[in-house]
Amino acid sequence: MTDDAPIPTPIARVLGTQPASPLTFWASLVPGNWLQLDDVVITERELPGRGTISTAGIVTQVQARHEGASFESDVHLIADGFLPGEVVESAEITVTRVEPEIYVPPTPGAAVRRAEAAERDEALYFDSMERKLPIGLGRDGRPVYANLDFLDGTKGAHISISGISGVATKTSYALFLLHSVFTSQVLGAKAVNTKALVYSVKGEDLLYLDYPNTRLTDDQAAEYATLGLPADPFKSVRVFAPPRPGDSAGTPNVTGRVGGEVSSMFWTLYEFCQNELLPFCFADPEDDRAQYTLLIGQVAAKLKREAVPVGDSGAISIVGQTVRSWSALIDLLQDQLTDDNTRSNWTPGSTALGSVNAFLRRLHSAVRPLGPLIRGDLDLRGRQQVGTSQAQVTVVDIHSLADRAQRFVVGVTLRRQLTDKEASGSADPLTFIVLDELNKYAPREGSHPIKEILLDVAERGRSLGVILIGAQQTASEVERRIVANCAIRVAGRLDAAEASRPEYGYLPQTHRQRALLAKPGSMFVSQPDLPVPLAVEFPFPAWATRVAEAGTPPVSALRQAQGSSGAQGSSRSNDPFARVAPKPADDNPPPF
Amino acid sequence: MTARVWVDPWDPSFGTSLGDGALDESAAKLTLDLETPPESWAPVNPAADGWRPSELLIIDGVRRIDARVWFSDDDHPAAVLGIAASVAAGVVRIDGHARVAETRVGRGIFTSFPGADEVRTPIAEYPVIHTAGGDFEDLQIGVQQRMGELEVEAASASRAREDDLMIMDGPLFGRTTIPRALGYIKSHRASYLPPELNEIIVRLQAGQRTPVFTIGTTWSRHTWYLRLPTTSTSPWAGIVRCEAAESLSRAEVLRLADTSATVLPPFASEPYKDSRAPQNLVPIGGLERALRHRLGDPTKLHRALTAATAKS
Numbered sequence: 001m002t003d004d005a006p007i008p009t010p011i012a013r014v015l016g017t018q019p020a021s022p023l024t025f026w027a028s029l030v031p032g033n034w035l036q037l038d039d040v041v042i043t044e045r046e047l048p049g050r051g052t053i054s055t056a057g058i059v060t061q062v063q064a065r066h067e068g069a070s071f072e073s074d075v076h077l078i079a080d081g082f083l084p085g086e087v088v089e090s091a092e093i094t095v096t097r098v099e100p101e102i103y104v105p106p107t108p109g110a111a112v113r114r115a116e117a118a119e120r121d122e123a124l125y126f127d128s129m130e131r132k133l134p135i136g137l138g139r140d141g142r143p144v145y146a147n148l149d150f151l152d153g154t155k156g157a158h159i160s161i162s163g164i165s166g167v168a169t170k171t172s173y174a175l176f177l178l179h180s181v182f183t184s185q186v187l188g189a190k191a192v193n194t195k196a197l198v199y200s201v202k203g204e205d206l207l208y209l210d211y212p213n214t215r216l217t218d219d220q221a222a223e224y225a226t227l228g229l230p231a232d233p234f235k236s237v238r239v240f241a242p243p244r245p246g247d248s249a250g251t252p253n254v255t256g257r258v259g260g261e262v263s264s265m266f267w268t269l270y271e272f273c274q275n276e277l278l279p280f281c282f283a284d285p286e287d288d289r290a291q292y293t294l295l296i297g298q299v300a301a302k303l304k305r306e307a308v309p310v311g312d313s314g315a316i317s318i319v320g321q322t323v324r325s326w327s328a329l330i331d332l333l334q335d336q337l338t339d340d341n342t343r344s345n346w347t348p349g350s351t352a353l354g355s356v357n358a359f360l361r362r363l364h365s366a367v368r369p370l371g372p373l374i375r376g377d378l379d380l381r382g383r384q385q386v387g388t389s390q391a392q393v394t395v396v397d398i399h400s401l402a403d404r405a406q407r408f409v410v411g412v413t414l415r416r417q418l419t420d421k422e423a424s425g426s427a428d429p430l431t432f433i434v435l436d437e438l439n440k441y442a443p444r445e446g447s448h449p450i451k452e453i454l455l456d457v458a459e460r461g462r463s464l465g466v467i468l469i470g471a472q473q474t475a476s477e478v479e480r481r482i483v484a485n486c487a488i489r490v491a492g493r494l495d496a497a498e499a500s501r502p503e504y505g506y507l508p509q510t511h512r513q514r515a516l517l518a519k520p521g522s523m524f525v526s527q528p529d530l531p532v533p534l535a536v537e538f539p540f541p542a543w544a545t546r547v548a549e550a551g552t553p554p555v556s557a558l559r560q561a562q563g564s565s566g567a568q569g570s571s572r573s574n575d576p577f578a579r580v581a582p583k584p585a586d587d588n589p590p591p592f
Numbered sequence: 593m594t595a596r597v598w599v600d601p602w603d604p605s606f607g608t609s610l611g612d613g614a615l616d617e618s619a620a621k622l623t624l625d626l627e628t629p630p631e632s633w634a635p636v637n638p639a640a641d642g643w644r645p646s647e648l649l650i651i652d653g654v655r656r657i658d659a660r661v662w663f664s665d666d667d668h669p670a671a672v673l674g675i676a677a678s679v680a681a682g683v684v685r686i687d688g689h690a691r692v693a694e695t696r697v698g699r700g701i702f703t704s705f706p707g708a709d710e711v712r713t714p715i716a717e718y719p720v721i722h723t724a725g726g727d728f729e730d731l732q733i734g735v736q737q738r739m740g741e742l743e744v745e746a747a748s749a750s751r752a753r754e755d756d757l758m759i760m761d762g763p764l765f766g767r768t769t770i771p772r773a774l775g776y777i778k779s780h781r782a783s784y785l786p787p788e789l790n791e792i793i794v795r796l797q798a799g800q801r802t803p804v805f806t807i808g809t810t811w812s813r814h815t816w817y818l819r820l821p822t823t824s825t826s827p828w829a830g831i832v833r834c835e836a837a838e839s840l841s842r843a844e845v846l847r848l849a850d851t852s853a854t855v856l857p858p859f860a861s862e863p864y865k866d867s868r869a870p871q872n873l874v875p876i877g878g879l880e881r882a883l884r885h886r887l888g889d890p891t892k893l894h895r896a897l898t899a900a901t902a903k904s
Contacts, residue, residue, distance in 0.1 A: 068878055071865055077690075082859055083878040084690045 009113065011035065014043060015090060016108030022055065022098060025105065027112045029089040035059050035114075037514070038139040038535045040123045041093055042115040043106045054099045055106050056115055056123030058532050060510050061092035094508065094532050097123050125529045131186050134227040135177065135525055136536030143227050144536045146488055147529050148186050152430055153462040156487030156528060160438075160478075161471040162504070163492030169520045170471035170492060171202075172545070174434045175209065176538045177469065181432065182392065183229050193429035195388040197417060199410060200397045201436045207257045208544035209393055210237035212551035216542055223539035233543035238384070238391035240265035242401055242409075243372045250378040253400050256547045261391065263384035267412065268314020269323055269376040273307035276300040277374075279449045280411035281366045284404065291352070292359035298347045299333065299359075315376035319345075326374040327367045334360055369402040373409065386413055387420070388431060410441055411450040418456060418466060427465030433457065438470040439477040451479060458485040476501040489526045491533075493518040507533055598826035603867030607779070610828055615783035622784065623806035626814065627846060633792050635800040638853035645757035645772070646687065648855065650875050651747045652761040653681035653739040654883045658893045661901070663705035672726060674703030676711065676718050676897055677735045680883040681742035683750040684875040692882050694750040696742040702734040713896035716888065740766060747773075757851065761876055764813055768837035774852055775813070775835030778871040780828070784815070793817050794827045801853040804845050812838040814845045818853050820860040820870040830860070830870050 012027035012035065014020050027043075029035060042056040066078055068085035078085035093112070099122070106112075115123045120142065126132060132145035150156040159177065161170045178196050181187060187194055200206035210233050224231035238261045241252035252264040267277060278300035282293075307316040315324040319336065323329045336342045337356050347356070388394045396413055398406045417431060435441065435454075442454040457468050458481060470486070472478050476498060483489075489506055491499075494515040498504075504512060506526040511533055515524060521540070526533040544550035600608045624630040656678050662671035678699045685693035701711060701718045704726035711718040723734035744767060747758060757772050764775030783790060784807050792802055798821035806814050814836045822830035834852050836845050860870035866877045 068882060070881075074865075077874055081686055081689045082874045084684045084692045084875060084882060085878065086691075 010111030011114060012041070012091060012112040014106045014108050014110045014112060020105040020108060022095060022103035022105050024057075024092065024094050027091050027093060029091065034089070035062055035091045036139065037062060037510070040115040040120045040140070041091075041112050042119055042123060043110050043112045045104060045107055045110060047102060047104065050100075050102060053102050053104060054097075055095055056097045056099070056119070057093040057095040058123075058534075059091045060094040060508060060532065062089065063091075064089040096530060096532055097125065124534065129529065133177075133186050134180050134184055134229060136523065136538040137223060137226065139535055139537075141226070144525070144534050146525065146527050150487040150528050151181075151467065152187075153427055153465060153467065157462040157467050158458060158486040159467075159469045159488045159490060160475060160483050160486035161469070161490040161492070161523075162475040162494065162498075163471075163473070163518075164495055165473055167493040167520055171206070171434070171436055172541055173490065173492070173523055173538055174469045174471055175206075175541065175543070178393070178432060178434065179234065179542070180227070180229055182234070183232070187430075190429055194392070194432070195429065196393045196432040196434060197388050197413065198393060198395045198434040199436065200395050200399055201406070203399055204254070204256055204397070204547075205545045206395050207239050207254060207397060208546070208550045209234040209395065211544040211549075211553060213540070213542055213544045213549045214551045215549050216540055220540040221542070224542060227539070231539075231542040234393050236392040237261065237395060238263065238393070239395045239397055240384075240386050241397040242266070242405070243375070243378075245372050248377065250375065254397065256550070263390075265386050265396065265409070266373050266375045266378065268380070269316045269326070269329060269374060270307060270309045270314050272329075272374050273303040273316060273318070276304055277408075277412055278303065280408045281370060281404070282362065283407040283411050283448045283450050291355045292362070295347055295351055295355055295359050302346050312380055313377055314380060324376040326371045329374075330363050330367055333363065366404055369404040370408055373401075373405055387416065407441070407450060410435070411453065414450065414453045414457070418453060418464065421464045421466050427463060430465045430467055432467045432469055434469045434471075436471040438472040438482065439474055442479045442482050444477055444479055455479065455481060458482040474498050475503040487528055491515050491524045492522065493520075598824065598829075600826055601822060601824040601829050601863055601869060606868050609779045609831065609868075609871055615780060618782040618784045618807070620782070620784055621808035623808075624789070626806055626842060627803040630789060633789055633803055635792060635796050636803055636853075637800055638850035642850040642854060643847050645755055645851065645855070646753055647756045648686040649693070649747070649750055649756055649758045650684045650686065650761070650873070650879065651681065651743050651758060652876050652879050652883070653679060653743045654880055654887065655679040655735050655739045656884070656887050656890065657735075658699070658890060659897045661701060661703070661711075661897070663703060663708050665707050667707075668705065672703060672705040673728065673731065674701050674705060674708060675728075675731045675735065676701050677738075678716075678887040678893065679735060679739040679742055680886045681739060681746045682879050682883050682886075683746050684879045685750060686875060690875050690878070692879060694746040695883065695886055696746045697886050698738055698742050700738060702731045702738075704730070711897060711900050713893070713900040715896050716893060718897070743767075744770070757848075757855065759856075764835040764837065765811060768811070768813065768839065772848075773837070774848060777833040777835065778868065780831070780833060793831060796831070798822070798830065799853055799857045801849060804849050806838065814838060814840065816849050818856065820857050822860065822870045823863070832856070832871050
C-alpha cells in the first residue's frame with residue numbers, strides 16, 4: 001500500500017487449484033518459507049484502468065502435505081528416500097481489507113508477501129482508528145488495538161469475555177483492558193475522572209491492584225513498553241469489603257492488603273428502608289416464579305414511608321418500635337404480617353396468607369447471609385459509602401459472602417451506580433463495571449432485579465457512560481440481549497461443547513478449534529472494525545494478584561490528598577476501621 | 593502330474609512381464625561364459641561387500657499422443673498422417689532422499705509430410721519433426737526417439753558425481769556410451785537363454801541373479817536376469833533383466849551386476865500400489881506420475897491444437 005517501500009520477496013503465491021475469492025483464498029508457500037496462523041499478508045493485482053488493488057488478510061489455516069504420494073504408506077517411502085515427493089505447505093488467508101474497495105479475487109500465481117509495519121497496521125484497520133486502545137500483543141509481537149469508539153459509547157460499548165474458569169484468565173484480561181484505558185492516553189484528560197467498579201467474586205486476588213507485582217520480569221515489563229503502557233499497578237484503588245461476621249466494630253473482612261485502602265461495606269437499616277433495597281434480598285432465580293413479588297413492593301414502600309432514623313448509627317423506628325439489626329427488622333415484619341390486625345397496614349387484604357408465609361420464609365432464610373451487611377449498630381463517623389467517588393478503581397469484594405448476599409451487594413451497588421449516572425445527566429466521565437459470572441447475575445432464563453439492571457446497563461449504558469466489562473464461563477447461558485449489545489467480544493480458552501454454540505458465531509471454525517487450546521494470557525478479540533477476530537496475548541499483570549506477589553504497599557494518593565486537606569484527614573483519623581490495618585514499615589514486604 | 597496355475601501379478605491391461613505370452617525364441621548371438629561356463633550356471637548371490645554407488649540416478653521418460661493430424665496440399669491431395677505428441681523425461685536422484693532432479697518436456701508434430709508447418713497454440717508449441725516413414729509405427733518410433741533424446745539430455749544434466757550409478761528405464765540401446773549406466777528391462781519379449789539355462793531364472797530367489805552373459809543382435813551388450821522380492825509364486829514374477837555396455841571390462845560388468853542385485857530389490861514396488869509390481873520400481877512409478885503431470889492436460893492440449901489449426 002505504501003509506494004516508496006521496496007517490495008519484499010514473495011513468500012507464497014496464490015493457489016490456482018483452489019478457487020480464490022475476494023474474501024478468502026489459499027496460497028502455496030515458496031519452498032524455504034513459512035507462515036503461521038495470525039500472520040498478516042498482502043497480495044496485489046493490477047486492474048486495467050483502476051490501478052493496483054491490494055488485498056490484505058490474516059492467515060487462518062496452514063497445511064503441509066506430501067505431493068506425489070497417493071497412498072498413506074507413501075509417506076514412509078518418501079521419508080526413506082525411495083519415492084520422489086515434495087512437501088508442500090499452503091495457507092488459507094481470510095481477507096481483512098481490500099484497498100481500494102474493488103472486490104476482485106487475487107489472481108492465482110500472484111505473489112503473497114508478509115505485511116510488515118505500516119502495511120500490517122493498515123491490513124488490520126489500525127490506521128483508520130482515530131482513538132486506538134492497546135488490547136494486547138499480536139502473534140508478531142506488535143501491538144493490537146481496538147477502536148475506542150466501540151468501547152466508550154460513541155459507536156458501541158461493552159465487552160463480553162468468555163472462557164473456562166482458571167485457564168481463560170478472564171478477570172486478568174478485563175483488568176488489563178482497564179489498565180490500558182486508564183494509562184494509554186487514549187481518553188486524554190478524561191482518563192483522570194474515569195472510574196471503574198470491579199466486583200471481586202473469587203478469592204482475594206483483586207485486592208492488590210495497587211501493589212506492584214514482584215514477579216513481573218523485565219521482559220514482561222518490556223511488553224508493556226511495546227504497548228505504550230506503564231508497567232505499573234493501578235494508581236488509585238479503594239476496596240470495599242463486608243464487615244467481619246460477628247464483629248461488632250464492623251471491621252472489613254480482609255486478611256491481606258496491609259496498608260492499602262479498605263473500607264467496610266454495609267448499609268444502614270435506614271438506607272435499606274429509604275432506598276427500597278428489599279427487592280434485592282429476593283434476587284434468586286427461584287424468587288422469579290414466586291407469588292409474592294407484589295408483596296415485596298408493598299412492604300418496601302411501607303418501610304420507606306414509615307421508617308424514621310433513630311440516633312446516628314443507622315437504626316430506625318417503625319410502627320413505634322426501634323429496630324437496630326436486620327434480624328430484628330425481619331422479626332418485626334413477621335409479627336406485623338402474621339397478626340391479622342396489622343397485616344392490612346402492610347398489604348391489601350386480598351393477599352393470600354400462603355404468599356405472606358412464603359415471603360416470610362424466604363426473608364427468614366436471609367437473616368444469616370445479610371445480617372452483617374444491613375446494620376443499625378455501627379459508628380458511622382468517617383464511614384465511606386460504597387461508591388466510585390473515592391478512587392479510580394473501586395473493588396467490591398464479595399468473595400466471602402454467601403450467594404444471597406453477593407446478589408444483594410451487586411444489585412444494590414449497580415443500581416446506585418446507574419441512578420448516580422442518571423442524576424449526573426452526562427455520559428462523561430465513563431464508569432466501567434467489571435463483573436464476572438454474568439451467567440449468574442443475568443441468566444438467559446427468568447427475570448429478577450439484578451438482571452433488569454444489567455439489561456439496563458447493556459441497553460442504555462452506552463448513552464449513560466456506564467460500560468460493562470462482563471465475563472462468564474458460558475456466554476450461551478447469559479441473557480442474549482446483554483451479549484448482543486457488547487461491541488467487543490473476547491474468548492479465551494473455551495470448553496469444547498461451549499465453543500460449538502451459536503453465541504460464538506463470531507469465531508471462525510479454526511478460531512473455535514484454537515480456543516480449545518488457548519493458553520492463559522491468550523485471547524481472541526472480535527471487534528466491529530475487523531471481519532476476523534484477532535489473537536492477542538496480554539502481558540503478565542503489573543499489579544499483584546495475590547499476597548505472595550505483592551510488593552511495597554502503595555502510598556495512597558487519596559491519603560496524601562486527605563493528609564494535606566486537613567478536614568477530611570481528621571475525619572479519617574476517627575474512622576473506626578483505620579486502626580485495624582497496622583501500618584507496615586515501608587521497605588518490608590508484607591509478612592505472609 | 594497335476595497342472596499348476598498362477599495369476600500373473602501385473603495388471604492385465606499392461607500384458608504380462610513376459611510380453612504377449614510365449615517368449616520368442618531369440619536368434620541373438622550368445623556368449624554364455626563371460627562369468628561362468630554354461631555347464632556350471634547357478635543362481636548367483638551378490639558379493640556382500642560389493643561396490644555401493646554414492647547416489648542412484650533413475651532415468652525414465654513418458655510419451656503421449658495429444659492428437660492425430662492430417663496434412664495435405666496441392667501436391668499431396670491425399671491426406672498424410674502426423675501425430676502431435678508430448679514427451680517428457682526426468683531423473684530421480686536418490687541419495688537418502690528421493691527427488692525429481694531433472695525434467696525435460698518436449699512436444700512435436702511427427703510426420704513424413706514434407707511441407708508440414710509447426711503448430712503454435714496459446715499454451716504450447718509443436719515444432720515439426722520429420723520421420724523417415726509415414727506409417728503409424730514409424731511415427732511412434734519418431735516419438736520414442738525424441739523421448740530417448742530427452743532422457744539422454746536429462747541424464748547428462750543430472751550427473752554430478754564420479755561414483756554414482758545411473759539406471760535407465762528400458763534397453764541401453766543408443767546409450768551405451770554413458771558411464772556407470774544400466775539398462776533396466778521390465779518385460780521380456782524374447783527368450784535369450786537356451787531352455788536348460790532358462791530354468792535357472794525360475795530358480796532365482798529374491799535378490800539373486802543369473803551369471804552375466806552377452807547377447808548380440810543389431811548391437812551387443814552384457815546382460816543378466818535378476819529377481820526382485822515378490823509375493824507371487826508365478827515362475828517369472830519379479831524377474832527383470834539388466835543391460836550394461838559391451839565396452840566394459842569383465843570385472844566392471846560383474847561389479848555392476850552384483851551392485852544391481854543389491855541396490856535394486858529394496859525399490860521393488862507393492863502390487864496394490866503399482867499395477868506392474870514389483871518390476872516397476874517405486875521411484876520410477878513416482879517419476880512417471882510426475883512426468884505425466886508435466887505433459888499437461890490432454891483435453892486442453894487437444895482443444896488448443898484443434899483451435900490453432902482451425903484458424904490457419
